Structures are given as C-alpha cells and as structure tokens.
Amino acid sequence: MNTTFNRRTFLKGSAAAATFLPTFNILSQQNGMTIGPKDDDIKVAVIGYGAEGEILCDAAMKIPGVRFTAVCDVWLLRRQLAKGRMRSLGHEVTTYEDYREMLDKEGKNFDAVIIATPDWMHAEHTCACLRAGKHVYCEKEMSNQLAKAKEMVLCQRETGKILQIGHQRRSNPRYMHAFNNVIRKENMLGRVTHAYAQWNRSVAPFLTVKKPIALETLQKYGYENMEQFLNWRWFSKYGGGPMVDLGSHQIDLFFWVWDCQPISVTAIGGNDYYDRQMNDNVMAMYEFKTKEGKINRAYYQVLTTSSRGGFYEQFMGENGSLTISEISARGNTVQREIRAGAPDENAWALYAQKGLVVQPKKTVAREVTTKVAIDARVSAQADGWPLPVDLLKPAHMPHLENFFFAVRKNKPEALNCPALLAYESAVAVLAANDSVAQRKTIYFKPEDFHV
Amino acid sequence: MNLKTLTMVALATSVVIAAVAQEKETLKVALPKPCFTGTPKDIKTENLEEARNGKPRDPIQVPTGTKVISKGCKVTSSDSEPIIGELGFVTDGDKDHDATTYVELGPNTQWVQIDLGKEKQVDAACVWHFHGEARVYRDVVCQISNDPDFIDGVQTVFNNDHDNSSKLGKGKDKEYIETNEGRPFAIGSVKGRYVRFTSRGNTSNEMNHYTEIEIYGKDL
Numbered sequence: 001m002n003t004t005f006n007r008r009t010f011l012k013g014s015a016a017a018a019t020f021l022p023t024f025n026i027l028s029q030q031n032g033m034t035i036g037p038k039d040d041d042i043k044v045a046v047i048g049y050g051a052e053g054e055i056l057c058d059a060a061m062k063i064p065g066v067r068f069t070a071v072c073d074v075w076l077l078r079r080q081l082a083k084g085r086m087r088s089l090g091h092e093v094t095t096y097e098d099y100r101e102m103l104d105k106e107g108k109n110f111d112a113v114i115i116a117t118p119d120w121m122h123a124e125h126t127c128a129c130l131r132a133g134k135h136v137y138c139e140k141e142m143s144n145q146l147a148k149a150k151e152m153v154l155c156q157r158e159t160g161k162i163l164q165i166g167h168q169r170r171s172n173p174r175y176m177h178a179f180n181n182v183i184r185k186e187n188m189l190g191r192v193t194h195a196y197a198q199w200n201r202s203v204a205p206f207l208t209v210k211k212p213i214a215l216e217t218l219q220k221y222g223y224e225n226m227e228q229f230l231n232w233r234w235f236s237k238y239g240g241g242p243m244v245d246l247g248s249h250q251i252d253l254f255f256w257v258w259d260c261q262p263i264s265v266t267a268i269g270g271n272d273y274y275d276r277q278m279n280d281n282v283m284a285m286y287e288f289k290t291k292e293g294k295i296n297r298a299y300y301q302v303l304t305t306s307s308r309g310g311f312y313e314q315f316m317g318e319n320g321s322l323t324i325s326e327i328s329a330r331g332n333t334v335q336r337e338i339r340a341g342a343p344d345e346n347a348w349a350l351y352a353q354k355g356l357v358v359q360p361k362k363t364v365a366r367e368v369t370t371k372v373a374i375d376a377r378v379s380a381q382a383d384g385w386p387l388p389v390d391l392l393k394p395a396h397m398p399h400l401e402n403f404f405f406a407v408r409k410n411k412p413e414a415l416n417c418p419a420l421l422a423y424e425s426a427v428a429v430l431a432a433n434d435s436v437a438q439r440k441t442i443y444f445k446p447e448d449f450h451v
Numbered sequence: 452m453n454l455k456t457l458t459m460v461a462l463a464t465s466v467v468i469a470a471v472a473q474e475k476e477t478l479k480v481a482l483p484k485p486c487f488t489g490t491p492k493d494i495k496t497e498n499l500e501e502a503r504n505g506k507p508r509d510p511i512q513v514p515t516g517t518k519v520i521s522k523g524c525k526v527t528s529s530d531s532e533p534i535i536g537e538l539g540f541v542t543d544g545d546k547d548h549d550a551t552t553y554v555e556l557g558p559n560t561q562w563v564q565i566d567l568g569k570e571k572q573v574d575a576a577c578v579w580h581f582h583g584e585a586r587v588y589r590d591v592v593c594q595i596s597n598d599p600d601f602i603d604g605v606q607t608v609f610n611n612d613h614d615n616s617s618k619l620g621k622g623k624d625k626e627y628i629e630t631n632e633g634r635p636f637a638i639g640s641v642k643g644r645y646v647r648f649t650s651r652g653n654t655s656n657e658m659n660h661y662t663e664i665e666i667y668g669k670d671l
Contacts, residue, residue: 051489058656077535077551084534085658088557207488211551310491327493395493 037067042404043110045070045134047099047125048117049082052139056114056166057082059397061089066404070106072096074221075213097217099125103132112162112407114400115139118232119239120222123148126163127155135162137403141248142419142426144240149426153419153451164403164415165422167252169326171399177389178324179257182334182356188348189317189334192257195298197250199242199311203273204304206231234276241278242302243269243432246311249326251432252417252425253313254288254298262286262428263295264443267435273305280304284432300432319343324387326395333384348385357385424449478511478575478635478667483546485631486583494654496587498613500625511637513574513667520573521646521666525566530556534658538563546633546663548583558657560590560617562649565666570597570644575667576609577635578648581660585628588659590617590651593636595643608638617651629653633663642671 042065046053049071060066068091071082079095086093094109096102112135115125119141126138142149142165156163169175182188212226223229223238232238233245255261269282286298312325319342325331334357336348352359391398399416406414427449431442526538536554541563545552556563567573573595580588590612596605610622627634646666650659 055655081535081555085555085656088534089657202487204488205484207486207549209549209551210545210547327491329493391493392495 038065041065041067042112042407043067043069044112044114045072045102045106045110046082046114046116047072047102047129048115048121048139049073049078050075050116053078053114053116054081055394056116056137056139056396056400057086059394060114060400060404061086061091062394062397063401063404065408066400067091068093069109070094070096070102072099072102074098074217077211099128103128107132107134111135112137112404119144119244120148120232120237123151126152130155130159130161130163133159133161135403135407137164137166137400139166140252140422141240141244141429142422144236144238144244144430146427146430149423150451153423156419157451160412162403162406162410162412162415163419164399164406165417165419166396166399167249167417167422167425168396168399169249169253170256170416171402172326172391172395173398174328174332174387174389174391175253175324177356178322178334178387179253182322182387183257183315183317186351186354186356188320188351188356189315189322190319190337191294192315192317193296194316195254195257195296195314196300196316197253197298197311197313198301198303198309199246199250200301200303200307200309201242201246202305202307206234234274234278236277239278240430240433241280241282242304243267243279243282243284243436244429246302247282247284247300247432248425248429250311250313251284251286251298251300251429252422254286255421255425255428257315258288258290258296260288260290261424261446261449262298262444263289264441265428265431265435266441267432268439269436279433279436282432282436284435286428320348323384328390333386335384352385355388358388360385420451423451474515475512476515476517478513478517478637480577480633480635480665481546482633483548483579483582483631483662486548487585487630489584491585492655494585494587494628496589496626496654498611498626499587500627508632508635511575511635513637514572514640514669517574517667517669519665520567520571520668520670521565521664524568524666526563527566528556528563529561530659541565541661541664544663546579546631548579548581548631548662553581553660553662556659556661558652558659560649560651561659562647563661563664564599564601564645564647565664566599567644567646567666570642570671571668572671573608573638573641573643573646573666573668575635575637576646577633577665577667579631579633579662579664580629580650580653581662582629582631582633584655585630586653586655587626587628588650588653589626590619590649591624591626591634592617592619592622592647592649593638594619594647594649595638595641595645596647597642597644599645601645601647604643606641606643608641609636612651617649619649633665638668640668 071093113129115138207230264287267284269279273280281303284300288296312331315322321335323331402416435442524542526541534555540554593609594607611624612622615621
C-alpha cells in the first residue's frame with residue numbers, strides 16, 4: 001500500500017488546475033512553503049542556480065508572497081534541477097542559459113532578481129537588471145574588483161531600484177540582538193576595544209564532476225574549463241579566494257559593531273599548501289578609528305588546511321566579551337569580565353531580567369584565596385551568559401525577507417545591507433589580499449569608502 | 452548403517468551446518484571519498500544520534516560470504532520522474548558525491564525500492580543519500596518484503612521516524628548526519644526480494660536524495 005504523495009500522479013489525476021491549486025495550497029501550507037499564485041506576489045527570477053543560488057531559492061520559496069517565474073544558469077543540469085524543484089513546490093518557471101535572453105523575453109514577468117553567480121559577474125548582472133527596472137538581491141562579495149563594486153553602487157543610485165547585498169548576518173535576529181541591544185543600546189561589554197574572527201576549514205580537494213558542461217558552452221561564458229567553473233573562488237579572474245569568500249561575511253561585522261571604517265590593514269598569507277592561484281591562508285589585522293577618535297583593533301584569520309575552532313566572531317570589551325557564530329552551537333554567549341571594578345554578577349542579573357541574556361545556572365565566582373598571592377594580571381575565566389534569541393529559519397531567510405519587505409513597500413531605507421554599506425566592507429576585504437601581495441600595510445583614507 | 456548410526460550422522464551434520472551458518476565476519480563497506488563543501492548549516496532536529504567525533508561506528512557482523520547483492524538491480528520509486536538524476540543511480544555502484552551522481556525525488560515522504568530479482572537473504576544495508584554537506588534526512592525507514600506493493604509480509608529493519616510522521620510506524624533508531632560513510636546497519640538474515648527505503652526531506656530542503664544504496668546478503 002503506497003500512502004505517499006506522488007506529485008506527478010496527483011497532477012495527472014487532477015481534472016483541472018482549479019482542483020489542483022487549492023489542494024496544493026493546503027499541502028504547501030502544511031509544509032511551511034508559499035501558497036499558490038496571487039496577484040500581489042512579488043515575481044522573482046534567479047541568475048545563477050549553483051549551490052548558493054539553490055540555498056537562496058529554497059529559503060525564498062518559504063516566504064509568503066514570493067513567486068519564482070524564471071531561472072537562468074549556464075549549466076543545463078542546474079536549470080533542470082531548479083525547474084523541477086520549483087515546480088514540485090508550486091512555482092512554474094521558464095529557464096534560460098543567457099541572462100540577456102531572460103531579461104528580453106521574460107522581463108515583464110518578474111519584479112526582482114536574485115543573483116548568485118561567481119563574483120566577477122555580479123556587477124554585469126546587477127547593473128543589467130537594475131537598468132531593466134528590476135530590484136536586485138546580489139550575493140556577497142559585491143565583486144572581486146573594487147571598480148566593479150563601485151559601479152554597482154552608482155548603478156543603484158542612478159536607477160533608484162532596491163539593491164540588497166547578501167551579508168545575511170545583517171538580518172539574523174541573533175546578531176541583531178547581540179550587536180544592536182547587548183553591545184550598542186545597553187553597553188553590556190563596555191568599550192569594545194578588540195575583535196577577533198576566524199573561519200578555519202579542513203583540507204579539501206577541488207570540486208570535480210563526472211559529467212561536465214561542454215567546453216564550448218563554458219568558454220562562451222568566459223570560463224576556461226570545468227575545473228575553473230566549479231572552483232571559481234580560487235581563480236583571480238572570477239573570485240578573491242577564501243579571504244573574500246569567507247572573510248567578507250565576518251569583516252563586515254567589524255563595521256557593524258563599531259559603526260566606523262578602518263584606517264589600515266596589515267595582512268600576511270599565501271598560497272602555501274595548494275597549488276592554486278589565490279591565498280589559501282590569510283591573517284589580517286585591521287585598525288578602526290571610531291567617531292570618538294579611539295583606535296580599535298581586529299584580527300581576522302582564514303585557514304583552509306585546518307578546521308580547528310571552526311568559524312565564529314568575538315568582540316572583546318572591558319566588561320565582557322561576545323562570542324557568536326552563524327551556527328549557534330559554536331558561539332552564542334556573552335562572557336562577563338571578572339576583575340576589580342567590573343560590573344558584578346548582580347548587575348548582569350539585571351541584564352538577564354531585561355531579556356538581554358540568560359543567566360547561567362552556575363557562574364564562575366571571582367577567585368579568592370588568603371594563602372596565595374594572585375597575579376593581578378590574571379583574571380578568572382569568564383562565565384558564559386547565553387543569548388536568548390535563536391534563528392529557527394534557514395540562515396538566509398531573514399535577509400531575503402528584509403529584501404522583499406523593502407521591495408513590497410518600495411523602501412530602500414528598510415534594507416539591512418544596502419549597496420553602499422556593503423561597498424565599505426568590500427574596500428577593507430579586498431585590501432587584505434592587496435596587503436598580502438604587496439607585503440605591506442595598506443592605509444585607508446576616508447574618501448576610499450565614499451562613492 | 453543402522454538407524455542409530457544414521458541419526459548420529461544426521462545430528463553431526465546439522466551441528467556442522469549450524470556452525471558454518473553461524474560463522475561471521477565483519478562487513479566491509481567500500482567508502483567513497485569525502486566531499487563536504489560550502490558553509491555548514493545549523494542543524495536543528497530532534498532524535499539526532501550523539502556526535503561520534505570521528506569515532507567509527509561499531510562493526511557490523513554478517514555471515515561469512517556476504518556480498519553486495521543490489522548492484523545493477525532495478526529501482527522503482529514513489530516519484531517515477533525524478534527532478535534530476537535517474538533511479539538507476541541508486542544501484543549503479545557509484546557512491547561518489549558530485550552534482551551529477553545523485554537522484555533527487557520530490558518533497559514529502561518518498562521511497563525508492565530495489566528489486567533483488569528473487570528472494571534472497573539480506574544481512575545488512577548501507578545508504579548514501581547526499582553527502583556533499585552535513586545534513587540529516589528525516590524518517591529514514593528500510594523495509595523488506597516479497598510483496599512489491601509492501602502490503603503483506605513487510606519487515607521494518609531500520610526506522611528513525613520517531614514521531615511516525617511518515618505513517619510507517621514509530622521507529623527507535625536515531626537520526627544521523629550524512630557523510631561519505633553512509634549509514635550502514637545490520638539486518639540479521641531477513642529473507643525477501645524487495646528492499647524499500649523511505650525518507651521525508653532533510654534539514655537543508657524538502658527534497659529526497661539518493662546517491663547509492665548497497666544491500667548485503669546472499670542467495671538462498
């Protein structure tokens with residue numbers, strides 16, 4: 001007895017679409033997916049249905065009022081995957097190999113475009129869509145070339161359309177609570193003088209595929225071969241290596257927390273393990289000058305030969321530190337500094353009462369002894385106060401929701417990561433690779449961040 | 452040869468047969484290369500097994516001479532028109548993960564069914580859904596039967612549907628994170644012709660995927 005739901009059997013058995021749609025709506029609602037087409041749906045196309053495009057579209061399809069109508073990818077297999085998966089979730093799409101043909105033929109059928117192509121094509125795709133009157137959600141990094149990232153900012157300004165860049169932590173409720181409430185509004189950490197972030201990954205070979213795209217097709221779209229197409233982040237023509245791929249997310253957070261720009265970056269790194277074009281490890285130190293004229297420093301590390309410690313960010317203040325990660329199990333606490341003069345546990349209990357943190361069941365008491373002289377330079381281990389906020393949706397979903405809200409309300413000011421904001425962090429991230437290449441400190445001028 | 456002698460010979464023979472039948476060896480599963488890519492996702496799911504932190508699973512003992520009996524066998528599915536890939540991928544012997552080596556079935560509860568050709572002794576199985584990233588497939592159920600419609604004589608040999616959301620009964624097995632190791636499990640000499648694997652989406656999306664399934668056993 002087959003009690004499972006077979007969508008094609010069901011489709012074949014449906015006498016009319018009128019029967020299908022309401023039934024599908026019920027099934028869709030049960031699965032937390034979007035419901036059937038409505039007149040006020042935001043119609044969406046995607047350019048680039050690779051792994052990232054797939055993640056974004058899966059998340060976007062869960063947002064009520066979002067309806068996909070077109071998909072563009074140079075790889076037939078990915079177009080087939082997108083079409084089939086979207087159909088199975090109630091979205092009928094037309095697929096295209098070339099984005100220009102999609103804009104020409106299908107442009108009237110969508111309002112917004114999600115762009116998840118390799119970095120080197122972001123500016124071309126974004127500007128073409130903005131000029132065609134579409135709103136755009138473009139994956140980070142804006143580009144592997146700063147001039148192209150600037151072009152995107154200018155194009156957004158020229159067209160007045162909405163352009164969100166995919167630094168999705170900017171819309172993550174855990175990060176928003178930690179940065180906006182814990183650090184800024186309530187100043188729980190005191191002055192945050194230092195930050196540290198890392199993204200360490202294990203050794204991994206290049207991606208391969210047993211049935212590649214025809215070389216003629218790849219070269220038509222500017223890729224030398226399948227290896228470069230699949231592993232584009234490691235080739236300077238298409239991407240910026242792990243520093244740009246991973247660092248862009250985390251270095252953006254330094255800007256968010258301190259609300260200012262860096263004055264310098266000093267980075268070392270290299271292509272020391274793999275025989276690849278881009279740096280496989282980078283260690284970068286940034287100096288940020290606050291609006292009050294204070295200097296804060298941040299250290300960033302990306303490794304691709306060891307996953308030790310994984311990926312997380314730390315913000316260290318005089319009264320406490322925040323450890324946070326997009327995966328909450330890897331970082332979701334505030335640690336109280338235990339030293340003379342720092343706010344005591346009772347003071348922090350008030351923060352817990354306000355809902356800023358959760359009071360731990362057992363906290364570390366300040367070490368006291370009458371027999372041994374404690375070195376005043378050594379403080380007791382800080383205790384962890386968990387953040388009370390969790391993200392129960394896919395990681396990219398809140399950022400997409402923020403984008404579609406801005407589109408629906410036609411409110412660019414509602415965006416959590418508009419183009420100019422993302423441009424500022426792109427300046428800092430791309431400069432780290434320059435610092436490695438030139439083996440010297442790169443100094444920024446305020447105008448470097450202006451467009 | 453008198454009756455007493457015959458009886459003793461028969462008894463001795465049955466003891467030898469039983470001893471041979473009980474001879475066991477450790478199941479050896481040939482693993483594909485590991486292939487995790489991209490950013491790990493926050494996996495939130497109930498009923499997940501404890502992290503093994505690199506520790507291998509307990510070895511599976513199977514009768515001596517147990518072999519892969521599923522390679523090349525015909526595969527059918529609740530979703531006869533997969534979104535990408537082919538049902539034949541499930542038993543083609545290729546366990547490597549890449550964008551072209553798995554079959555994707557639609558959302559909700561879906562199954563694939565392997566026809567072993569005739570009734571066989573099934574001692575173990577291993578399933579690789581999609582091992583390109585850490586994810587958990589929901590309601591993984593393995594059943595064996597001689598009935599292709601799985602109405603009569605159905606034996607459930609693995610079931611981690613802890614809340615019976617796929618309506619095949621409540622299972623006691625734990626959910627697990629996909630890796631290149633797949634999920635091997637002992638079955639214990641169940642006889643049957645058809646082996647059915649069920650799942651209900653995964654922690655990354657609503658879809659159901661299979662890269663490879665291996666059934667280990669022998670002819671009767």
